[in-house]
Amino acid sequence: MxxxxxxxxxxxxxxxxxxxxxxxxxxxxxxxxxxxxxxxxxxxxxxxxxxxxxxxxxxxxxxxxxxxxxxxxxxxxxxxxxxxxxxxxxxxxxxxxxxxxxxxxxxxxxxxxxxxxxxxxxxxxxxxxxxxxxxxxxxxxxxxxxxxxxxxxxxxxxxxxxxxxxxxxxxxxxxxxxxxxxxxxxxxxxxxxxxxxxxxxxxxxxxxxxxxxxxxxxxxxxxxxxxxxxxxxxxxxxxxxSDYEKVAATAAGVAKQPVLPGTMYQGTWYMPAGGSYVGQLLRDAGASYPWEGDPSTGSLQLNFETVYTQGGTAPTWIVMSDWASTADATDEDQRYGQLTAVKDGQVWSGTKDVGPDGGNNFYQLGVLRPDLVLGDLVAIVHPELSPDHEFAFYRPVPRA
Structure with a gap:
C-alpha cells in the first residue's frame, strides 16, 4: 500500500x-x-x-x-x-x-x-x-x-x-x-x-x-x-x-479536458462506455472523451482506426499497462506511436503500486477507495487544481 x-x-x-x-x-x-x-x-x-x-x-x-x-x-x-x-x-x-x-x-x-x-x-x-x-x-x-x-x-x-x-x-x-x-x-x-x-x-x-x-x-x-x-x-x-464528493467538487466548474482511456487487447480497443463507473470517474475528474455519451455500463469494443480518428489527438492517454516507457507501448503495437499523447503529450498508467509478484493495488484498494482514484485523475487532467498531489495509483510513463 x-x-x-x-x-x-x-x-x-x-x-x-x-x-x-x-x-x-x-x-x-x-x-x-x-x-x-x-x-x-x-x-x-x-x-x-x-x-x-x-x-x-x-x-x-x-x-x-x-x-x-x-x-x-x-x-x-x-x-x-x-x-x-x-x-x-x-x-x-x-x-x-x-x-x-x-x-x-x-x-x-x-x-x-x-x-x-x-x-x-x-x-x-x-x-x-x-x-x-x-x-x-x-x-x-x-x-x-x-x-x-x-x-x-x-x-x-x-x-x-x-x-x-x-x-x-x-x-x-x-x-x-x-x-x-x-x-x-x-x-x-x-x-x-x-x-x-x-x-x-x-x-x-x-x-x-x-x-x-x-x-x-x-x-x-x-x-x-x-x-x-x-x-x-x-x-x-x-x-x-464524503471525500469523493469533495474531490469531485474541485473539478466541477472547470473546463473539460480531452483524454484517451483504454488500450487494445488482441487487436481490439476496449473503451469504457459513458455509463460505466470508469466513465463517471472521468467525468467527475473534469475529463471528456468521444464515447462519454454512450449509456452502456461496460466496455465498447472498437478498432484502432475508429479510436484514432475520434480520440487520437487527446493530449493525455490513461492506461493500465505496466510500461517502463512509451517504447514498450509502440513495441506492443506500433500504431500507438501515432497518438498525440505518445508523440508530445502524456501517458499515465495505473500501475504505481504493484507488488513483487505483480499484484496491482489499483485492483485491490482502488475499488474500495474511489476517492483516491478520483484524486489521482483530477491531478492528471487538471494539475493546476492539486499541484502537490501525492499519487496513490497512477504514475507517468516516461517518453522514449
Missing part, C-alpha cells in the same frame, strides 16, 4: 473509532440479550431485534439486505452477467434456523459472523482489512495477485491458502478446508456447483457490475453483513463518499 493510501485509510479508521466510541456495547444494544465474545446469542428471544446496526444502501444497486430479527436476507441481483438473482439467508450465531417458504426455503443458510472466508478476487481484500477482519481470510484464489505486506505475510506463514492457481479452482482443497463462505469474483464457474453440493456456501460478489465507483465501494456493507461489522462499514463508507 502506498504511503498516501495508508495515511488516508488511517483517517477512516479514526472516524470509525469515534463513531463506535459513542455506542454502548453489543450486548447492551441487543435489548439486554446476552451475547458471547464472538457476538453469538446465548439466550435466544424471538421478540428481540439482534441487528441494532442496520446497513442502508445509497449507491450500490446490485445487492440488497433485509433484516428479520435474528437473520438477514442478502440478495445479489445479478451474480454474474445475465444471471438471475441469488439470495442467501444469514443467521446470527446462536439463533435457530428460521422456517422460510418459497425460494428462501432452499436458499443457502450461512451462520454469521463468519470465521473463515475464501476470496475469489483481490477486490474483496480491502473490504476485509479495512473492517478489521483480516483473521477471517483463510484462502485466496491467486496469491501472486495479492498486494499488501499484511496479507502476503499471512500467505507466507501458511495462514492463508491459495486455492485457484492457474485460474482453476481446486475443489478438493476447498472442500477439505471447509470455509464458511467462498466468495466469487462475479463470474460463473463449473466448480461452484460441486462446492455447493459438498456443502460449501458460494456467495457472489459482483461489484464490478455497478455503474458507479461509489456503488462498487459500498459493497463493503455486503462484507459487513457477513462479519457483523455494520457500524464500522457505515462509518467507513460515509467517509469515503
Amino acid at each position: 502506498s504511503q498516501r493510501s495508508t495515511t488516508t485509510a488511517l483517517s477512516v479508521v479514526t472516524a470509525v473509532s469515534l463513531l463506535l466510541a459513542g455506542c454502548s456495547s453489543t450486548s447492551e444494544r441487543a435489548s439486554g440479550t446476552t451475547l458471547d465474545a464472538r457476538g453469538c446469542i446465548t439466550d435466544f428471544d424471538a421478540n428481540t431485534d439482534y441487528f441494532p446496526d442496520k446497513s442502508t444502501l445509497s449507491d450500490a444497486k446490485n445487492f440488497s439486505i433485509d433484516y428479520h430479527g435474528s437473520y438477514q436476507v442478502l440478495t445479489v441481483n445479478q451474480p454474474f452477467p445475465g444471471a438471475s438473482p441469488e439470495s442467501y439467508v444469514l443467521v446470527k450465531c446462536g439463533a435457530p434456523e428460521p422456517e422460510l417458504s418459497g425460494g428462501l426455503a432452499t436458499a443457502p443458510k450461512i451462520t454469521t459472523p463468519i470465521t473463515s472466508l475464501y476470496s475469489g478476487s483481490t477486490t474483496h481484500l480491502p473490504l476485509i482489512t479495512e473492517l478489521g477482519q483480516l483473521d477471517i481470510l483463510t484462502g485466496v484464489a491467486n496469491a501472486g495477485n495479492v498486494n499488501g505486506e499484511d496479507i502476503r505475510a499471512r500467505i507466507a506463514e501458511g495462514k492463508i491458502t491459495e486455492y485457484a492457481s492457474g485460474k482453476t479452482v481446486n475443489v478438493e482443497k476447498v472442500v477439505t478446508a471447509d470455509p464458511d463462505v467462498l466468495m466469487t469474483q462475479g463470474t460463473d464457474d463449473p466448480s461452484y456447483v460441486k462446492l455447493r453440493s459438498a456443502g460449501i456456501p458460494v456467495v457472489a460478489n459482483a461489484e464490478y457490475l455497478e455503474s458507479t465507483a461509489l456503488g462498487r465501494a459500498e459493497w463493503v456493507k455486503m462484507m459487513a453483513a457477513l462479519t457483523g461489522t455494520e457500524a464500522e462499514a457505515a462509518a467507513l463508507f460515509t467517509t469515503i463518499r
Whole structure:
C-alpha cells in the first residue's frame, strides 16, 4: 500500500473509532440479550431485534439486505452477467434456523459472523482489512495477485491458502478446508456447483457490475453483513463518499479536458462506455472523451482506426499497462506511436503500486477507495487544481 493510501485509510479508521466510541456495547444494544465474545446469542428471544446496526444502501444497486430479527436476507441481483438473482439467508450465531417458504426455503443458510472466508478476487481484500477482519481470510484464489505486506505475510506463514492457481479452482482443497463462505469474483464457474453440493456456501460478489465507483465501494456493507461489522462499514463508507464528493467538487466548474482511456487487447480497443463507473470517474475528474455519451455500463469494443480518428489527438492517454516507457507501448503495437499523447503529450498508467509478484493495488484498494482514484485523475487532467498531489495509483510513463 502506498504511503498516501495508508495515511488516508488511517483517517477512516479514526472516524470509525469515534463513531463506535459513542455506542454502548453489543450486548447492551441487543435489548439486554446476552451475547458471547464472538457476538453469538446465548439466550435466544424471538421478540428481540439482534441487528441494532442496520446497513442502508445509497449507491450500490446490485445487492440488497433485509433484516428479520435474528437473520438477514442478502440478495445479489445479478451474480454474474445475465444471471438471475441469488439470495442467501444469514443467521446470527446462536439463533435457530428460521422456517422460510418459497425460494428462501432452499436458499443457502450461512451462520454469521463468519470465521473463515475464501476470496475469489483481490477486490474483496480491502473490504476485509479495512473492517478489521483480516483473521477471517483463510484462502485466496491467486496469491501472486495479492498486494499488501499484511496479507502476503499471512500467505507466507501458511495462514492463508491459495486455492485457484492457474485460474482453476481446486475443489478438493476447498472442500477439505471447509470455509464458511467462498466468495466469487462475479463470474460463473463449473466448480461452484460441486462446492455447493459438498456443502460449501458460494456467495457472489459482483461489484464490478455497478455503474458507479461509489456503488462498487459500498459493497463493503455486503462484507459487513457477513462479519457483523455494520457500524464500522457505515462509518467507513460515509467517509469515503464524503471525500469523493469533495474531490469531485474541485473539478466541477472547470473546463473539460480531452483524454484517451483504454488500450487494445488482441487487436481490439476496449473503451469504457459513458455509463460505466470508469466513465463517471472521468467525468467527475473534469475529463471528456468521444464515447462519454454512450449509456452502456461496460466496455465498447472498437478498432484502432475508429479510436484514432475520434480520440487520437487527446493530449493525455490513461492506461493500465505496466510500461517502463512509451517504447514498450509502440513495441506492443506500433500504431500507438501515432497518438498525440505518445508523440508530445502524456501517458499515465495505473500501475504505481504493484507488488513483487505483480499484484496491482489499483485492483485491490482502488475499488474500495474511489476517492483516491478520483484524486489521482483530477491531478492528471487538471494539475493546476492539486499541484502537490501525492499519487496513490497512477504514475507517468516516461517518453522514449
